[in-house]
Amino acid sequence: MATDSDVTEKLESYRSGPDERGHFGIFGGRFVAETLMPLVLELEAAYAAACESPEFQEAFDYYAEHYIGRPSPLHFARSLTEALGGAKVYFKRDELNHTGAHKINNTLGQILLARRMGKSRIIAETGAGQHGVATATVCALFDLPCVVYMGATDIERQAPNVFRMKLLGAEVIPVTSGTGTLKDAMNDALRDWVANVEDTFYIIGTVAGPHPYPAMVRDFQSVIGRETREQILSAEGRLPDALVACIGGGSNAMGLFHPFLDDPVRMIGVEAGGLGVDTDKHAASLTGGRPGVLHGNRTYLLQNDDGQINDAHSISAGLDYPGIGPEHSWLHDVGRVEYVSVTDTEALDAFQMCCQTEGIIPALEPAHALAHVRKLAPELQKDQIIVMNMCGRGDKDIFTVADALGIDL
Amino acid sequence: MTSQIRPDRLADTFVELAKMKRGGLVTFITAGDPDPTTSLALMKRLPQSGADIIELGMPFSDPMADGPAIQAASLRALKQGASLSQTLDMVSEFRTGDQRTPVILMGYFNPIYQYGTTRFVSDAVSAGVDGLILVDLPVEEDDELCDPARTAGLHWIRLVTPTTNDKRLAKVLQSASGFVYHVSIAGITGTRSASTDSIDDAISRLRAHTALPLAVGFGIKDPAQVRAVTASADAAVVGSAIVSEIKNNLDGQDRPLPTLLDNVCSLVSKLASGVRL
Numbered sequence: 001m002a003t004d005s006d007v008t009e010k011l012e013s014y015r016s017g018p019d020e021r022g023h024f025g026i027f028g029g030r031f032v033a034e035t036l037m038p039l040v041l042e043l044e045a046a047y048a049a050a051c052e053s054p055e056f057q058e059a060f061d062y063y064a065e066h067y068i069g070r071p072s073p074l075h076f077a078r079s080l081t082e083a084l085g086g087a088k089v090y091f092k093r094d095e096l097n098h099t100g101a102h103k104i105n106n107t108l109g110q111i112l113l114a115r116r117m118g119k120s121r122i123i124a125e126t127g128a129g130q131h132g133v134a135t136a137t138v139c140a141l142f143d144l145p146c147v148v149y150m151g152a153t154d155i156e157r158q159a160p161n162v163f164r165m166k167l168l169g170a171e172v173i174p175v176t177s178g179t180g181t182l183k184d185a186m187n188d189a190l191r192d193w194v195a196n197v198e199d200t201f202y203i204i205g206t207v208a209g210p211h212p213y214p215a216m217v218r219d220f221q222s223v224i225g226r227e228t229r230e231q232i233l234s235a236e237g238r239l240p241d242a243l244v245a246c247i248g249g250g251s252n253a254m255g256l257f258h259p260f261l262d263d264p265v266r267m268i269g270v271e272a273g274g275l276g277v278d279t280d281k282h283a284a285s286l287t288g289g290r291p292g293v294l295h296g297n298r299t300y301l302l303q304n305d306d307g308q309i310n311d312a313h314s315i316s317a318g319l320d321y322p323g324i325g326p327e328h329s330w331l332h333d334v335g336r337v338e339y340v341s342v343t344d345t346e347a348l349d350a351f352q353m354c355c356q357t358e359g360i361i362p363a364l365e366p367a368h369a370l371a372h373v374r375k376l377a378p379e380l381q382k383d384q385i386i387v388m389n390m391c392g393r394g395d396k397d398i399f400t401v402a403d404a405l406g407i408d409l
Numbered sequence: 410m411t412s413q414i415r416p417d418r419l420a421d422t423f424v425e426l427a428k429m430k431r432g433g434l435v436t437f438i439t440a441g442d443p444d445p446t447t448s449l450a451l452m453k454r455l456p457q458s459g460a461d462i463i464e465l466g467m468p469f470s471d472p473m474a475d476g477p478a479i480q481a482a483s484l485r486a487l488k489q490g491a492s493l494s495q496t497l498d499m500v501s502e503f504r505t506g507d508q509r510t511p512v513i514l515m516g517y518f519n520p521i522y523q524y525g526t527t528r529f530v531s532d533a534v535s536a537g538v539d540g541l542i543l544v545d546l547p548v549e550e551d552d553e554l555c556d557p558a559r560t561a562g563l564h565w566i567r568l569v570t571p572t573t574n575d576k577r578l579a580k581v582l583q584s585a586s587g588f589v590y591h592v593s594i595a596g597i598t599g600t601r602s603a604s605t606d607s608i609d610d611a612i613s614r615l616r617a618h619t620a621l622p623l624a625v626g627f628g629i630k631d632p633a634q635v636r637a638v639t640a641s642a643d644a645a646v647v648g649s650a651i652v653s654e655i656k657n658n659l660d661g662q663d664r665p666l667p668t669l670l671d672n673v674c675s676l677v678s679k680l681a682s683g684v685r686l
Contacts, residue, residue, distance in 0.1 A: 021549065029545065030549050033570075034573060035572050037547040037572075038573065177480055193599060292523060305523065306492040
């Protein structure tokens with residue numbers, strides 16, 4: 001009988017993808033218009049060259065340390081661990097980064113690449129606004145003009161982040177095409193790129209899009225997993241038993257998981273279950289979707305029978321995307337990573353618990369990861385270790401949470 | 410080896426156009442826009458209004474290479490329940506009355522991928538489709554649909570753009586058939602227009618690389634532009650202008666006004682005057 005372990009034995013490494021065409025198994029690829037194809041190839045070559053450049057790596061490390069504030073701490077959540085009564089829970093504190101989320105690891109890497117390539121204009125898409133803020137931030141730092149596409153409905157519900165981007169000098173363009181959400185913001189960013197091929201660099205915010213974006217964003221975010229590995233070895237003298245991270249497009253999870261993929265470490269990605277994966281109001285592409293092609297890659301997508309893309313729903317605007325990075329789709333299909341979902345309500349409960357037990361106001365995105373940690377930790381032994389990625393802080397979400405709890409601020 | 414289906418309506422059309430010493434007019438509409446009945450009625454009238462080739466858009470929720478006009482057309486069609494199987498039925502219906510006019514399907518890959526590539530290719534051939542334009546399938550992804558479509562005898566209309574450099578051009582043209590579609594601007598549909606000079610230059614460059622007929626599209630809105638483009642190219646493609654005229658003939662609820670068919674066909678006739686003396 002074939003089991004997952006058979007697949008494991010056949011693969012020498014889970015860390016060798018993608019292949020030269022950008023495929024992780026059947027996922028990934030370069031499904032873009034011919035106008036963009038030469039640019040995508042140029043980007044691939046430029047990124048490969050940057051990877052070989054010590055100067056590029058030095059610049060990344062310098063700004064990661066002095067500007068972002070890396071390494072981020074690995075915090076033993078003692079009170080939470082006691083409250084859950086099972087495995088020891090650690091938080092990788094990427095919410096302490098400059099701008100308050102893991103997003104800036106990636107925007108730093110990409111803007112350094114854009115500079116190497118001589119690009120003079122930056123565009124980005126954003127949902128909750130965290131990636132938009134992280135992009136606007138590095139554009140201010142390096143004095144490059146920045147245009148951020150953001151769904152009109154998201155602009156309304158994320159006013160503080162919109163204002164932050166404007167303070168940082170970015171132009172925020174409301175997207176009303178399609179359904180006016182993150183997927184449409186990505187469509188409009190791609191339309192901008194097609195029309196401004198000479199000077200523009202598109203900073204994609206997650207491990208999705210045409211090759212080389214999924215691999216490149218993963219590489220920039222892998223600083224999370226590399227640090228975690230060193231820190232847990234120093235704290236506990238061994239690798240953790242489980243890693244847990246939330247997943248919208250999946251960049252924080254990919255960054256945490258990737259350095260551990262060939263180790264005997266269990267990994268769990270937590271999708272946003274919204275009102276429940278048996279309803280049509282959720283964002284769980286792996287649990288509730290099937291493979292399709294959108295935004296330059298083949299991956300699991302929320303869609304109808306005719307291949308039209310459905311809207312995603314989550315209380316967390318950052319998880320509100322109908323797709324997922326192609327490498328996650330592959331890791332799901334080969335059985336290396338487990339993917340689960342938690343509902344809006346479970347995330348809200350975990351959000352409050354985190355505030356009260358650890359004195360950390362988490363973003364609603366990692367509150368999803370925490371909701372699963374609450375289920376997992378009691379099932380494990382007290383000497384086992386879970387590391388959860390606290391990928392963003394919750395200041396941006398207090399209005400949403402107050403609203404959901406029926407509190408008038 | 411690929412075997413072209415017979416009749417090869419596209420090849421026949423370009424031979425015919427060459428005999429008449431005029432350029433061709435390719436007209437784009439979105440299947441099911443604004444509703445299935447009106448869309449089919451319009452499609453049937455396009456040839457008599459002066460369209461030489463019909464490009465039929467397969468509606469998609471996320472048409473990332475299209476401008477506002479064609480995006481809206483897709484959404485209107487989807488709202489009325491448009492689907493890929495309905496698009497294929499529309500072509501079958503059209504073929505019961507017209508065996509001559511080539512029909513090219515244009516769109517994005519995901520609806521076809523969900524339909525099933527093998528099933529789609531076979532149903533498209535049966536319906537009387539002549540060729541395909543897939544915006545998000547560059548030559549790098551030929552094994553997805555281009556190869557099976559060519560094997561089944563469908564033409565694969567390749568898009569060539571201002572960013573397609575000489576090094577890349579040979580590769581892009583390798584699997585092209587039917588005609589080559591020169592995208593005259595780096596951009597989305599229905600926005601800017603290229604200068605006649607830049608189009609002429611691009612056409613000369615392409616002629617040196619391929620013997621296939623050459624069509625030019627993106628930003629072509631009026632008879633004068635159709636005439637200017639077909640001075641060097643073999644055909645001009647008009648999309649957004651026609652789709653906008655459909656929109657101009659809808660009521661507040663996107664229902665067709667009684668004037669729609671006549672007004673759209675009258676626009677097509679005017680555009681067609683650009684390829685006739």
